[in-house]
Amino acid sequence: MSVCIVKSNLHIGEQIVTPLSDTSSAPEGARSRPTMRHVAALAGVGVKTVSRVINGEPNVSAATIAKVNAAARTLDYQPDLHAGNLRRADGRTRTLGLLVGSVDNPFAGAVHRAVEDAALARGVAVFASSLDDDPAREQEAVSAFLRRRVDGLILTTVTESQAYLAPELRRGTPVVFVDREPAGITSDSVVSDNADGAALATRHLLERGHRRVAYLGDRPLIQTARERRRGFLEELGRAGVATRDVPIIEDLHDAESARAATLALFETPNPPTAIFSSQNLVTLGVVHALRELGRHRDIALVGFDDLPLADLLEPGITVVAQDPQQIGRTAAERVFARLDGDVSPAARTVVPTRLIERGSGEIAPRGQG
The missing domain is CATH 3.40.50.2300 (Response regulator)
Incomplete structure (x- = not known):
């Protein structure tokens, strides 16, 4: 490559x-979009019949409807909402x-x-x-x-x-x-390079002496969330920090769920000294929770994605910023x-x-x- x-x-x-x-x-050798004429030819019916099926008109037999729909699926035909309108030459x-x-x-x-x-x-x-x-x-x-x-x-x-x-x-x-x-x-x-950005955030916290860093992340089905989690864990591993006891909370997708998860985190016997929040709405929830707890000045926080007005808070929110x-x-x-x-x-x-x-x-x- x-x-x-x-x-x-x-x-x-x-x-x-x-x-x-x-x-x-690449468009070289590209095939043209199928039309009603193509569907009609494959189904063995007239174009007007195809139009009636596509538009859900009455008095069309079930067998004909099934035949037209099967042809449309085979050709991956999509009805043209612009049909009948004047089209540009290109x-x-x-x-x-x-x-x-x-x-x-x-x-x-x-x-x-x-x-x-x-x-x-x-x-x-x-x-x-x-x-x-x-x-x-x-x-x-x-x-x-x-x-x-x-x-x-x-x-x-x-x-x-x-x-x-x-x-x-x-x-x-x-x-x-x-x-x-x-x-x-x-x-x-x-x-963005999500794994590298997450590693950058994690390394920043480790360099300041933190060893118990919590990860708060989005839904694992989302590719970017998985990549950020990977970057976080790999950076901990490179620093020799055992990851088996690292608090990892996932499936968060909005500020309120992140706020509740953060509050619960600080009810545990050994809460973290730092948090990496891997999405901007999650970061918002963490900020709300830390302020509720009065811990926003002694718990370190780095978020992935920038936030509006993040520089106006006290302390300001450190972030790994993408460039949307x-x-x-x-x-x-x-x-x-x-x-x-x-x-x-x-x-x-x-x-x-x-x-x-x-x-x-x-x-x-x-x-x-």
């Missing part, structure tokens, strides 16, 4: 773009589909804004939907985008496999994954490059993280510093 370094135009470091071996995302709709993790999360909002800014500059509209880390919602949203004949997709995903998108890739639809890498297919992705603006902008640029004819192999682009020291992560264990 070859690696090339692309200098980022931000001060946070270098952005790594790694070509992947599979070229399934066949494009000047739209993108964007699926983000959750509109409640500032990270997702920043990715959305960056994609939208890049798209608007090219006269392209963005259809956006929120995943809420629900696998069923993921495929429903993607299906809705495809029915609207979007020109490209930018996706945050949660299902175990995105192989259901293979037909779209074969047709040449640009698909770029953000935040989380795809499984079951090979396609462009733009991600760069992630969104790079993803949009990748989609447009594909639409403009780029047939290079699919690439994984890594946007670096950086540690921002604000006070909470620099608190030494009691009796030290």
